Amino acid sequence: MQEELLHSVVKLTKTRDVDSLESSLLSTIHEFIGCQAVSIYKSLSANDVLEVECCLGLEVIDGKRFQWSQSEKLDNPSPELLSCLNSACIIAIQSNDGVEKRWVPITLSDKPIGAIAIVSKGLGSAEQVLLNAFCCIYENYLTILHENERDKLTGLLNRQTFDKKLKQLIEKQVVKHHKTTKSKKDRQNQKETVSWLAMLDIDHFKQVNDNYGHVCGDEVLLILAQVMHSYFRPTDLLFRFGGEEFVLVFEPATVEEIEALLNQFMEQVRNTKFPFVKKLTVSIGVAKVGPYDFPIHVLENADKALYFAKENGRDKLCFYEQMVKADKPQTEDDSGIDLF
Template identity: 25%
Template sequence: MAKLIEHLIKLTDHRDRDLLELTLAKALIDLLPIDRVVIARVLSEEGSKRWLEVATMDARGGGKVVDPLRVEFQELSPIEELKDRFNCVRERQRVVVAWAGEEGPRITYIPLFLDSRNDDDGVIEIHSGTILTGEQLQAIGELHRVFLNMYNLLAYSDRDPLTGLLNRKSLDDTFYRAVLEELDEGQSTHLKLLEAAVTPGQERRHRVPPNYWLGTVTVDDFGKIGDQHGHLIAEEVLLLVARIMNNTFRTYDRIYRFGGEQFAVLMHCPDETLVLAAFERFRVNMEKFNFPQVGRVTACGGFTRISPDDSPSAALERAERAVDFAQNHGKNKVFSHIDLVRKGCFGDAPRVGAVDVF
């Protein structure tokens, strides 16, 4: 009982939604006589859906966690390719596969999310030596319900109420969790991240891998839209901007709204050219879109590479300087802060950014 309470405390002690799957997998391995747990989520990109195994735990030791920001989507398994997982998600029912006789080892698939209205999809995949007993399934169900309650609570607190995008508060957790991926390569990295996930209050190291980028977006002349068309139409524009961002950037890029007409994107990408191309696609998609009752609406974007010992506020300040440069040079443009520095476009000392960082 003491061990169960310990894991329940860990499940409810997080402020970060993305660590809940890992904590759930750890609890199942510790509390039940099972061999392996895999928690897989469904990622979507341009109409294609694939499996991402976000957390894996083995009873004999070892584990793996995957940062969705760092995955190569095309290397993931298509959702239909793993038929038992697919059936579990499609029917939202438990699926049991006995692969070596009725009394032998089996895999039990449980839908990670039970509400068909939820856009999130995933499975809990449990490998066991024999069939799970009713008591064991009940224990799994109770832990699962705690997970879902915490997931929904954190989802509510992490989201902008108007657009449903992530809010400013949630950026810090994602920003600093990405830092841990730099500590080591291979399995040791995953185990250290696991330790951080299940040990509340562990000190974070503020070092960030070189391929993370943070960009901000500001809708051009948004004040005029509100003045000419009213508050409700201005809100509708923001909702459509959020939709365009969701349709343009990858599903595992993190998209934020900070309030007003200011948005942000956190992504993992190998080089500056690809990041610029992603923001340019968004800019063009904005320019081509016909906003009802408003017509043409454009936006400016700016982005920066996240550097070692960086902080969210420092990175945001650099990205905002690039946005300001775009707005002061014709609007409807995207600039890299690094490129502007290389070209000598900033001759003055950095100022405090316009983004509210508190």
């Protein structure tokens, strides 16, 4: 028992990404506690609105088979789960048939960010100690992974995690693409929704550093990151690529939705007060993220669109696909296109 337990702890801490850590945690909890189901929930709080996502779940079927459930947002989280997330306290209830549901909070930097939910026939004191220990190990290792994935100044995701995160997003798109059962006609009758990648660059940032110093420049970067974090959805991926350059990856949406979202964000940046700088603007280049695209190609396309935006006056939003279309020779039927 002790050897198996130590082996599971070693296996748990060998992982190098959050997804692997979560699946190892659920497998370990089931192995040593013998629950009927175990799930990980995460808080997606934004703008004082609490949203909850079930990141991963493991359920025992017929006492032998296992069934994994993937990421899913909850429309109606249970009151017990919400209470656990809000209070950071363990919540446990038991039904008349002896089935116990238990929610154990997960914290990061002393802030509740999620919960582990257990369904069992009731946990004894030894099982409760084990469960709490596994959750503590998960919290500690999650803190290490979180720090390794984040830019030290802004707290956004760093350049080193970009390839992995975008690859995971594209893989999910491929799975979704293969599961699509709608007819071609149905797809044509609907507006296209795809994922998007945007490259963002602060206009004339070198002048900020030259005129006011790098301390002021760092403050500008930090404030901009805070604006991004509060404006965009918790599910959007926000990266600092280095210097004054950022990369944003969005969930599937129409081109009209992304255009409106980014235009409103640019206006918010214009209206934000930065130290010493009277007015700060950003330029943005956007490219589609298709289910079979290579990350490097998507990044290059967004970079070309960003270059176009900066070469044509800055403080502009440019879509790569529109830019390419506008560069093609026009026929008599073409009426031109407005890029911005």
